[in-house]
Amino acid sequence: MTVRTRTAVVCAAAAAAALLAYYLVAWAQVSPLRERGTDFSASYVAAQLVRDGQGASLYDQRAEHARHLQQLPPGTVIDLPFITPPTSALLAMPFTLTDPGTAFRLWSLCQLALLALAIVIACRAAPWPRGMHSAVRWGAVALGLAGVATFSFLLLGQIDGVAALGLAAAYALWRRDRAGWAGFCLALGFAATKPHLAVGLAVFLVARRDWRAVAGAAMGAATAVAASLLTAGPAAFGGFVSSLIFALGNTPATSTVGTAGLAASWLGTGGGATALGLAGSLVALAGCAVLGARSAGRPMRLEAALAGALALSLVASPHVLAHDLVLLAPAFGWCLARAAAADGAAAAWPGQAAGRLLTGWVGL
Structure with a gap:
């Protein structure tokens, strides 16, 4: 390992450790x-309802709200409805x-551990160049885990760790040419937690014309439906559908940080912002289709295409928040490996391609 590489790894590890400590x-x-x-x-209260045999009341906002208030000091005002699939209540049980x-403490630590495992x-599984020191890989893991979205993800007790694990497992299985299981893991991870974030990924799968992956995804979604x-x-x-509609208005x-959020930030509320946000989402979904079609049968394009489709799928969602960006952390890891491979094993890390990616990640 060259002096430059060693210095870069130490700096990356120190920065990641400082951020994670904060x-x-x-x-x-x-x-x-x-x-x-x-x-x-909200998932905790929903899990209590399921545990007590009141699963049919899972999306009864009055019942949910009343149970939630029982756990809070008198006079507390809270507006936090349960808007995720029934499987998220099952996971919280x-x-x-x-x-x-x-x-909350145990859940948030478990989700952080799942995110770390996903990275x-x-x-x-990523295509690091031969001879690349393992310290570089662990530096990539640390930087991915220390991304800024991890802060709100941890403090809010979010469930994105499950989806991140499904995404990473899907990528690793694709790398081993096990497309059916890749589709299964991808669909199950998102369908059980936040299916609205994966619409673009579904478009990507179909556009790839990898029917083994599509069949596996159908089985993964069916498994989540059966569990629900x-x-x-x-x-x-x-x-659940009603809760999603309610969430959009609530x-x-x-x-939000998708096209709908950008349009609303620029134009305020109103028909113009809604139309612009919808148009942006459709363009993002079209981009997912293009990436899927261009990566079909070309394994060398998997990393960039899957990462791009993931980013566009998040952008297209009308209800994507800052903490959901932790899903990009596994993609950062595999893209950094592909960038290092493009730079060449002989080059000191980070090379030109890896350096640009690192700059983009820090900027994000």
Whole structure:
């Protein structure tokens, strides 16, 4: 390992460690009241309903709100409806064995661990050049985990770690030419947690004309649907769709980071902003189709195409928030490997391509 590479790895590790330490200190200072009012608390309350045999009331906002208020001091005002699939309540059910505060702590740490595992899987499967020191890979893992989106992801107790793991597993399986299982993991990871973020990825799959992956994705989605039926019954589907519509009206568009949020930030609320946001989403979905078509049968293009489709899929979603950008962390890992391969094994790391990618990640 050259002096330049060693210096770069040490600097990357130090910066990542400092950021992660800051995130964890802020997370440790979350107040007991805030613990019971994080985004995770909505899943915790939903899991309690399922545990108590009230799965049919999963999307009954009055029942959910009443149960939520029981865990908060008298007079607390909160507006945090359950808007994720029934499977997210199922995933949260083991955590109902503890009090809300402890459950939040355990859940957020588990999600952080899943995100870290996803980045490790992506970096291990990625096409690093021969002779590249393993310290560079671990530096990439650290930088991916320390991305700025991890801060809000951790503090809010978000569920994106599950989707990130499904994404990373799908990439690793594609690298091994196991497209069917890749599609299964990709669809299951998103369908069980945040399906609205994966519309562009579905377009990407179809455009690739990799029918094994499409069939696997159909099975993954069907598995999530079956789990939802077992958790909350047939009424859950109508309730989930209604909750998504409610979320669009309940969440200010300017707080989102997709095309809808950008349009609302520029033009304010109104028909013009809505039309511009919709047009932007359609363009992003078209971009996913182009990336899928151009990567079909070309393994060398997998990293850039899948990362691009992921980014465009997030942009196209009308309800993508800053913490959802942690899903880009595994993609950063595999793209950094491809960039290092383009620079060549003989070049000191980071080379020109890897340096540009690192600059973009820091800027993000």
